[in-house]
Amino acid sequence: MQVPAVLAPVVDLVFPPRCPLCGAALVAQSGLCAGCWAELAIPGEPSCVSCQRPFPADAASGTICAPCLANPPRHKGIAAGTLYNDGSRKLVLAFKHGHRIALAGLLARLIAARLPPEVDGDWRFVPVPLHRWRIWSRGFNQSALLAKELAKDRRAHLLVDGLLRRKSTPMLGGMGRKARARSLAGAILANPRRLAEIRGARIVLVDDVLTSGATTDACVAALLRAGAAEVRIACFARVLDEALMHT
Template identity: 70%
Template sequence: MNRLVRHLRDGVAPLVDLVYPPRCPLCGCAIASQSGLCADCWSELRIPGEPACATCQRPLEGTAAQDGAVCAVCLAKPPKHDGIAAGTLYSDGSRKLVLSLKHGRRIALAPLMARLIAARLPQLEGEWIVVPVPLHRWRLWSRGFNQAALLAREIARLKGAKLVVDGLLRTKRTPMLGGLGKRARARVLAGALAAHPQRLAEIEGAQVILVDDVLTSGATSDACVGTLKRAGATKVIVACFARVLDEVDGHAPVPQTETPGALTPGVP
């Protein structure tokens, strides 16, 4: 069936390209295929590299860092998660993609963004499930989709893992987190997340890829990881498209009064 789908897709691709010439989804320039960015927009993305922290993939300064080196942040406070896989570091380019997907409703960007995330995931041994960071039902109804769920679906397909789209529930509607410190965000999120009662059997004993579009302070992901582990998950890797690092000299500094994933007023 997959082979038939590929043949059909490849067969109609020239016709689609003729009717809808491939354009970069960010700037509109002509490109070779429907599934990428132009060279200039690719250059705006900051892809994490080596050396990096063995625990959280935070870039480490210098080239002499040994394999297994751990960053100062993880040494000072060992994280709840079992690793972070970020497709990009937060920059002008990643910000444009996030906003286009999340608030511009350009859901066709999800496969491209998911491929960048999947490329940063470690070799997965055994069975894994993929769980997106949830939205509250009112926000989901108003937006029409959960961008984290779109990314999670693509990652599950790419990695051959099982998608559990409703593994987590946001049981309490929370205000915008922009401008709040990590502790304040944690207080706001206290009691706002729960494992879905009908998915407990799938979570217990599972290895989980937790998916979100942007990782800022880590308060939301920490709350999700804690909820999953209390439900019996044995391992949780946080997978995101854009990761904000204050110490990285990016081209799109994050204002203290807003969160990258909540740049539209009233739509956190």
């Protein structure tokens, strides 16, 4: 949460600014120290025109990556704040499993920097849903916290319950593509109470970490079935090990 400027000197006096990852002294209550910033891998250009997968610096502009050519995505692009590496992993673990929800603002600012300028107040931000049992055990939906910060940044609409996860699904890591699809079949749907707000809308689907894309694919499909005009994906960290070689 952003500290109001008028209260900053008092807060700094009581709680001296520290890097949320390593504890190093900072000049302000937001952000990371220089060392921890340096650990993050920020995706850049050139990139795939369809999914924004980073390419080597000598790649031609306007290129589509091999995965998008083989299986054209239904979304209209992916805005990733970072590539998933040791640095972003530390932030995700602190945020999601360490219950340091105050990091939502920092993570959202990194995502917002990668969103195209046309994503503004006319758009709706929808988080990837968690099953109610997962929310009860964790206490919050990390994607919803990020969506809230992003919607505030773009002065856009937040549909925190735009999607519902009606059945609990196992962790998808290690599953093949068909197994992931079977696990997610019928798990995610558009909230019937939000159909009027989804129909015809341009939507940003928000997640913390984008791995295989199976969950976000299911969410995009549910939103398009409900009549969304287009869906973009925004995430804090994107797992693209091959792209790390070009950063």
